[in-house]
Amino acid sequence: MYDFLIVGAGLFGAVFAHEASLGGKRCLVIDKRNHIGGNTYCEDVEGVTVHKYGAHIFHTDNKTVWDYVNRFADFNRYTNSPLANHNGELYNLPFNMNTFYKLWGVTTPEAAEEIIERQRAIATAPKNLEEQAISLVGTDIYEKLIKGYTEKQWGRKCSDLPAFIINRLPVRFTFDNNYFNDRYQGIPIGGYNQIIEKMLEKCDVKLGTDFFSDESRYKHIADKIVYTGMIDEYFGYCHGELEYRSLSFEPETLDVRNFQGNAVVNYTSADVPYTRIIEHKHFEFGTQDKTVVTYEYPSEWVRGNEPYYPVNDEKNMSVYSKYLDLADKEKNVIFGGRLGTYRYLDMWQVIAEALICADLVVS
Ligand code: FAD
Ligand code: UDP
Numbered sequence: 627m628y629d630f631l632i633v634g635a636g637l638f639g640a641v642f643a644h645e646a647s648l649g650g651k652r653c654l655v656i657d658k659r660n661h662i663g664g665n666t667y668c669e670d671v672e673g674v675t676v677h678k679y680g681a682h683i684f685h686t687d688n689k690t691v692w693d694y695v696n697r698f699a700d701f702n703r704y705t706n707s708p709l710a711n712h713n714g715e716l717y718n719l720p721f722n723m724n725t726f727y728k729l730w731g732v733t734t735p736e737a738a739e740e741i742i743e744r745q746r747a748i749a750t751a752p753k754n755l756e757e758q759a760i761s762l763v764g765t766d767i768y769e770k771l772i773k774g775y776t777e778k779q780w781g782r783k784c785s786d787l788p789a790f791i792i793n794r795l796p797v798r799f800t801f802d803n804n805y806f807n808d809r810y811q812g813i814p815i816g817g818y819n820q821i822i823e824k825m826l827e828k829c830d831v832k833l834g835t836d837f838f839s840d841e842s843r844y845k846h847i848a849d850k851i852v853y854t855g856m857i858d859e860y861f862g863y864c865h866g867e868l869e870y871r872s873l874s875f876e877p878e879t880l881d882v883r884n885f886q887g888n889a890v891v892n893y894t895s896a897d898v899p900y901t902r903i904i905e906h907k908h909f910e911f912g913t914q915d916k917t918v919v920t921y922e923y924p925s926e927w928v929r930g931n932e933p934y935y936p937v938n939d940e941k942n943m944s945v946y947s948k949y950l951d952l953a954d955k956e957k958n959v960i961f962g963g964r965l966g967t968y969r970y971l972d973m974w975q976v977i978a979e980a981l982i983c984a985d986l987v988v989s
């Protein structure tokens with residue numbers, strides 16, 4: 627008998643399992659994929675560390691979380707500064723003085739603010755992503771750099787999407803291309819697998835194992851379950867399916883040293899089917915002879931696909947609240963992580979929450 631069955635060997639499961647085993651608890655970690663790490667999993671291709679499930683850049687303002695991850699790997703000084711390609715023209719992201727200069731030729735913050743001020747919508751309290759974006763950066767940037775990208779990424783009109791999604795992106799009146807405002811940022815040298823491997827060192831791990839393949843056995847294999855899969859699936863979709871966005875990642879190895887000169891290039895026009903091209907070697911300032919790029923194509927999630935992003939609009943949040951009521955009644959099950967709590971969480975948040983959770987339940 628185990629103290630904890632942990633469903634999902636992603637970051638939430640791994641941090642929880644690590645803390646529980648440090649507390650002397652016996653943990654079994656299962657994952658339906660044939661590898662650990664969840665979406666942080668990396669593969670070595672031609673000596674390049676490839677983020678198999680999309681670019682994972684670690685960033686946080688939380689010193690405890692930063693110190694914590696640094697126990698498991700050395701982080702480099704990578705600073706994310708993506709480019710946006712709109713019909714062949716390149717713009718710096720996030721929206722900053724370099725973007726404004728390229729768009730309008732303005733060289734001072736005052737001139738940029740004046741243009742944005744003129745283009746801002748009159749709406750005082752933005753109700754959706756479109757209104758929020760226009761009120762933050764005006765119509766030019768909305769049309770060229772936000773609308774097309776967002777509508778293909780989410781498969782919904784900007785006017786039907788929640789405003790908070792766009793609030794992730796800083797808007798700055800300085801010449802600063804750093805995508806994040808956080809104090810700490812970097813890529814673990816050699817990738818994320820070493821972190822998860824160390825975290826799971828003292829646990830039993832079974833890969834290629836779906837909780838639902840033998841649910842009644844797994845429900846009784848431990849005193850408590852930490853479940854990081856989809857919450858609607860756990861309850862047999864009894865209140866209907868929650869909506870997710872899925873992605874397909876199409877990697878290519880190219881016989882060139884440097885394909886696009888930057889790790890992340892977003893394609894913001896609606897008629898390019900992919901949202902971004904990731905050139906992995908640039909995360910670690912690689913000098914290999916070849917390069918590996920991944921094209922990211924968004925799609926609607928259907929059963930059997932990987933659910934990458936929860937669609938946190940009103941309709942889904944109302945269904946989610948019904949699952950939350952059921953979850954409250956499952957006294958021996960803790961729902962954690964991005965899929966277990968149906969939230970768009972960054973890695974640092976998942977780690978912070980797993981640490982709090984372990985603190986509460988591992989006595
Ligand atoms: P996951 O990593 O999804 O792990 C859950 C695991 O549970 C999976 O391995 C899954 O196979 C397993 N599982 C599910 N159901 C079952 C079942 N029935 N039985 C057994 N196993 C099951 N965050 C950042 O901070 N920076 C970034 O740059 C960043 N980029 C991202 C890019 C993309 C494309 C995506 C999708 C996410 C990104 N994130 C980023 C978010 C980051 O991936 C998450 O915050 C974090 O990995 C979530 O960890 P988790 O353990 O909750 O979930
Ligand atoms: N976004 C955009 N244009 C871009 C990049 C992002 O409009 O070039 C919007 C889009 O709605 C996206 C959101 O900002 O979903 C958050 O972007 P982020 O890069 O944080 O997305 P993630 O890496 O989580 O996919």
